[in-house]
Amino acid sequence: MSHKVSSCEVLVAGGGIIGAACARALALRGLRVVICEPGPEPAAASAASAGILGPQIERTDEALRALGLRARDLYDTLAAALSETTGIDIGLWREGIASLAFEEAEAERLRDAVAHQRQAGLRCDWLEPADVAERFPATAPCLGAMFAPEDGAVDAPALTRALLADAKRLATRTFATRVNRINTILGRVTGVEIPAGKIKAEHVVIAAGAWSTQIDHLPRPLPVEPVRGQMAAAPWPANMPRTVLYYDHSYVLARSGEAIFGSTMEHAGFDGSVTPAGIAEIMAAARRMLPHLPPVPTRTWAGLRPLTPDGRPIVGADPDVRGLWYATGHGRNGVLLAGLTGDIIASLITTGESEVEIASLAPERFTS
Ligand SMILES: Cc1cc2nc3c(=O)[nH]c(=O)nc-3n(C[C@H](O)[C@H](O)[C@H](O)COP(=O)(O)OP(=O)(O)OC[C@H]3O[C@@H](n4cnc5c(N)ncnc54)[C@H](O)[C@@H]3O)c2cc1C
Structure with a gap:
């Protein structure tokens, strides 16, 4: 050996x-x-991975949310410890994630989620359309947003x-x-x-x-089971503040000067390739949120999530x-x-x- x-x-x-x-x-x-x-x-x-730390913004059951909240809050200490011992900056960013509603049914679901999380003692807000426009100036007009101020991201x-x-x-x-x-x-x-x-x-x-x-x-x-997620990136528009936005299961986040768009959820076995249809789907969702994003990505990739039932x-x-x-x-x-x-x-x-x-x-x- x-x-x-x-x-x-x-x-x-x-x-x-x-x-x-x-x-x-x-x-x-x-x-x-x-x-x-x-x-x-x-x-x-x-x-x-996109590296989102989103126990509040992701749709999960209560058990997973409780674990996710605990896991998210470990990152402040972990980022500092890893920086000290390895000199590597893991890019921890925790300025909050917004999930935008463009349809009435989605607005209702998100308002319910905000109420539920507030009852559970979590910080979570409903933003009216004018608040969204003020806080995230580049977004398309929407019906409002759920905002989880403690969710964030790392560079995975x-x-x-x-x-x-x-x-x-x-x-x-x-x-x-x-x-x-x-x-x-x-x-x-x-x-x-x-x-x-x-x-x-x-x-x-x-x-x-x-x-x-x-x-x-x-x-x-x-x-x-492997569940494929396709991703794409383009330059992050100049003058736009760093944000992470969700629309249903899709998201846009800023990382190292790029806008990262995700992601599909596909049962395609161990095939980790990107497809024109998959990239078109995530670009359409991203541009629904931020219409000024470039229509064509500069790079694309995919990964296989290990998913249980x-x-x-x-x-x-x-x-x-x-x-x-x-x-x-x-x-x-x-x-x-x-x-x-x-x-x-x-x-x-x-x-x-x-x-x-x-x-x-x-x-x-x-x-x-
Ligand atoms: C597109 C995409 C976006 C995502 N976004 C997020 C996000 O925003 N936030 C979040 O929390 N999660 C996200 N995830 C999920 C997250 O990335 C995964 O849950 C996580 O990376 C799983 O890590 P892992 O180490 O289990 O698997 P992997 O990273 O897949 O690592 C498994 C490793 O095992 C190795 N291996 C394979 N076979 C063997 C063998 N026989 N013996 C030994 N080693 C072997 C492989 O080479 C591989 O390196 C995303 C995933 C994808 C695909």
Whole structure:
């Protein structure tokens, strides 16, 4: 075998944003960690992501919203810590996201959402059309907007780089290889098989995004499906203040001088290509919000979200195989949930407990 170590305490299968966050959190607690990451895959989700931290603006169930709020609020500390230890700026921006209504039915849905969130004690406002025009001068006339002042965004590729760099600083090793299968004896993980041989591990964390299902010998089927998201970018118009705007499931955000437009939700298997129809769909939605945006993007790309049937990730222990952990299926919210997922997995592995309520993320919820 070409790799220099053939054993570790924790082996993380997958070096996207979730695997990186788990590895860093485990290494911070003093564990010897190895990440196996073959690529990344060209259609991996983390590099494709918009990086929106939107637990209030995204449509989710209550359990996921509670986790998302907690995850969002971790980013202030995480951004500062990563900047100090790695020198990488993860581009944390938290000046609020608005979801615009152009039809009466959507305005009603958003007004209800604002009322519901305010009742739950969250900061959230309904903006009348004149408020929207004043606050976001370049937007098309609309019927009003839901505004979540604490939602925001990060630069997802920078965050992934920073998490990996910090894990490396803490002695985590990365092997450029895929995990083919997990090995078990008598209901306990013993390690993994890779194309070049075997690696022994006391714990294995499955964090290979949409590809998690391709790892052999898992004790249960993982209902994680690739859902393609196409994206596009154009220069951010001069004189327009930095904003993040939603219209239904589409959004426009400013990042590093570009306007980023997203995104489709398509069941296209592992096909990570862009299509003229997909790009036309997201450009039309973006220009509905901001008519002065250029009609033709300067670049396009796509990524595969790892989505479960209920939209919540699978995070926790396998109930039948000791030492096997899942951190996958983060769907539309993997960047938001990355830091929190790392903390949960590290806490479970080191103490057997998590102070975060994770029953709604249990791996066995689809089979029991
Ligand atoms: C277009 C788009 C926009 C998005 N926007 C947002 C957003 O605004 N906010 C938000 O919170 N989330 C967003 N998401 C979702 C978020 O990006 C994902 O939930 C998150 O990136 C998932 O991270 P991951 O590490 O699980 O998966 P990935 O990033 O896909 O990483 C999985 C890794 O596993 C590796 N791998 C594959 N097979 C194996 C194997 N056999 N062994 C070992 N490793 C393997 C792959 O090479 C890959 O690097 C978006 C996703 C997409 C596609």
